[in-house]
Amino acid sequence: MSKTGIKVFAPASVGNMVVGFDIMGFALDRPGDEIIVRLSDQPGLRISQIYGAKGKIPKATNLNTAGVAAQKFLDHIGESDRGIEMEIWKKMPFASGLGSSAASAVAGVMAVNELLKRPLQKRELLPFALAGEQVASKALHGDNVAPSLLGGIIFIRNNEEMDVHRIPSPRGIYATVIHPKIEIKTAEARGVLSDTITMKQHILQSGNLGGLIIGLYNSDFDLIGRSLQDLIVEPQRSKLIPGFDSVQTSALNAGALGCSISGAGPSIVALSANSLIAENVGEAMTKVFHDMKIESELFISTINQEGAFKF
């Protein structure tokens, strides 16, 4: 690639954050996607290469999350026909519940913004990344895109209004995420969800959501633990993930504060009060899938405070 190329990394993220369906998520240190862009004499945005996707991701810019995000941004700044070549390096599993489409969308728009000498600030890139991710997930929710771009634990008051807020990450908190190598499409995972819930479920889940936020502000790990109980989505979706109950039990027995589905699954996330527990939790979760002869990969990470970056 030419010397004028720009390379951006955007991290994986955990959507829903157990009790914040569509409105809460956090960024991991790794894995993540990388995107390289460079100026081209040929007008228009073009995806020249996609590595690591085994042909499963479309190269057409209007169907690709990174392409859509970048093009919406170019349209916004009045540079729709700017000649840009994009290389996508998928370095994380997709359809995994780790925010893979979001990471690509974020990396795509951020790389182009950097290439054009930052016409917008990082935070202003959010709506374009969101539009890109929507191509893959079919629903408007920023709980992967916002943490992947901005880092940290993100709460979204309203997705339409993109009313996005960062919540403090307690010192020491660690995530353990295990990805069993089975595929669930986000759109399919949404399909199993009932359109209605009871008031009682709403009240209990709201209690857990508020408890989680208060626990994060106060670094109250016990409260965080009591609050990490999803009474609405997990009971419906966990049946799509073989071994879910055993993995969850093994994580809690190993000392995790809580354990549930990461995003739309099949990845499973546990939160722990320190890295040692997070590693023990990872071993326990891995053993369950190993005994079931399901291949899995494990990620242990702090909560990434930086989000996407140029490197």
Add this chain to the structure above:
Amino acid sequence: MSKTGIKVFAPASVGNMVVGFDIMGFALDRPGDEIIVRLSDQPGLRISQIYGAKGKIPKATNLNTAGVAAQKFLDHIGESDRGIEMEIWKKMPFASGLGSSAASAVAGVMAVNELLKRPLQKRELLPFALAGEQVASKALHGDNVAPSLLGGIIFIRNNEEMDVHRIPSPRGIYATVIHPKIEIKTAEARGVLSDTITMKQHILQSGNLGGLIIGLYNSDFDLIGRSLQDLIVEPQRSKLIPGFDSVQTSALNAGALGCSISGAGPSIVALSANSLIAENVGEAMTKVFHDMKIESELFISTINQEGAFKF
């Protein structure tokens, strides 16, 4: 009354706090109920007088919120037959949405605890006050009892577990509460509520609840204002309150951050960023009811940080 008497004040409170149905509330400085207790030679708890209730509140200790709260506490500490006389001074409207039953229950149990030289700490009185309030409201929810006892803005993660947390009150925040003199019984107000809601309502309301909590932690008045929108309960209950829409509009036009039903109504609460706005809001709300020929009383208050106290 004898010189050994103990007098306790417990303040009114705003339940639900707009978007935290059954799980969030705050205390007002005034109005409130007062209870006087003294030791008696006659065994057992007895309610000798109830002032200010126009005969509408039962004197039987097993039917009276203060009586039930105090008796449960006496049973717990092994003093079931202790001779105690109780005078209840209702100094606030009941069935008003201001937590009148909760205030009496709190004052009752706290007065007896003080009379017996504090066998329990203030916070430990919560379950007894809750049991007392349940006699009137028929449902288990501590969003009036907990703020009336403890003061401040209270979040309850789980009512069964009494998992109670205090959220910071931003400096300057003021409540304006107007009580139109019509009666709604809490149990009736619960009756109009649907047992189910849509997932979409749940997500939007959860966003507002989280936004409110984050706004309170960060003293972000704009975020508090955007979050004070109840999409679930207010649309169902507000039709029980004549003039509700006009009062709400007038409060918002006068500068309130938000305005909705206080508890189960008919009182209406507005929050404002300072006392001057809170007074303007109060004038605007009063005018609406005045023009409708509905008598009303107005309370303007900081968020009471002390809760119930002996005086």
